[in-house]
Amino acid sequence: MAEVAGGDGERRLRVDLEVDPAEGWECPIVSQTESAADVTVNAVGDECTVEVQPAGEEALRRDRGEVSEDCLCRVFQEFGCVPHVRRVDEGTVLVTSYVDDRDAVREVVSTLRRVLDRVRLVRLAVVSGPESTEQATVDLSALTPKQREGMELAVVRGYFDDDADVSLGDLAGELDISKSALSQRLRGAQAKLATDVFEGAEV
Template sequence: MSGVPSLTREESSPEVGEELTKMEDRRLRVELEIERGGPCTMDTVDGNIVDVDVRFDEGDCQCDIGVQKRTEDGEQTTTKYFSKDICDHCPGIVFTDHGCIPRYLRIGDGSFVMETYVPDTETVSSIVSDVRERCKRVTVRSITSTERLEYPQTCTIDVSSLTRKQREAIHRAKQAGYYDPDTKVPLEELATEIGISKSALSQRLQRAEANVIRQLSCECDCWE
């Protein structure tokens, strides 16, 4: 769906070649529903958008759009191209800023459903936070482990509903081993490290945990 321009042998350099050989595990697939903060050129397309390939190059948004229209001869798909300055409210550039490739799954009325692959949940939180600054609303539809694809269903947790302080508290607690049953990390010690009181940290963690637990469904097949 989405990609980046490829380099020919003549265009590449040793430095670029070295960069292209870097490999990183992308353990999570995240799907976001985004209500944009302004118009997009794709809004003016006449027909059903069935494929989108977006590239961001030196401040320009370059887009190939597969458009399906009904004609006398049946369904016909054509490809339209446009290039324009990147909008201030464009969510796609946020993904690339975090080293991720945005893929447009659905183009709605003033909204996108987008997916990308990320190495960890911290990247998800950063992308959601930055998209929220550009757009009206962002909802995490699903986070799926690419290493556990045997599950026919996934539990959807909307991490965007957590505040920045709650996400930081959860992240710091997880990194310190607070949720590891074999590691005893005093809450007071963790609070001192973060720079807040023990009661304040306890309250943040409880609210964040309650938010996540409320979203879990025991009817999901992955519980089996």
């Protein structure tokens, strides 16, 4: 596990991202299963080993892959960060990493967006130490009523939690809308909240 604060106690940022693989992406994280709550990745040099616990299965699946230029691990390594894959939900990967500042967040996200279909900022938190986390404050008034409804339901149901057991389809069903419509609302809300964090919050 990566250190969340430097030896001198400096604060760092924890960033949680949801990424959708590009067409033809051969990463074993998603090639082994569409949904998994437990994922372990060990990337060394140009090769990685992956263990995943598919949803509803008891046995682990193991696979090896090549760390290519469009690989999550390669991008994070480029910026001196370690990615921690939390889960896979219908092909979407939730990954957490720790960075030094918001500039690093922008650079990582920008690079990922060049090689992946979609990258969404789920959470950005200031971390002062292993036992102390201060969540960044954002202004929800910028959201439309439908965006806020979708975000609030997602938060209440634990959709963004590391151990979430609710899917996008479950949330869409509660709102009686399509998955694509809810996905669009959440993306729009996350984009507004991310802009608020980057432009209005002090780190």
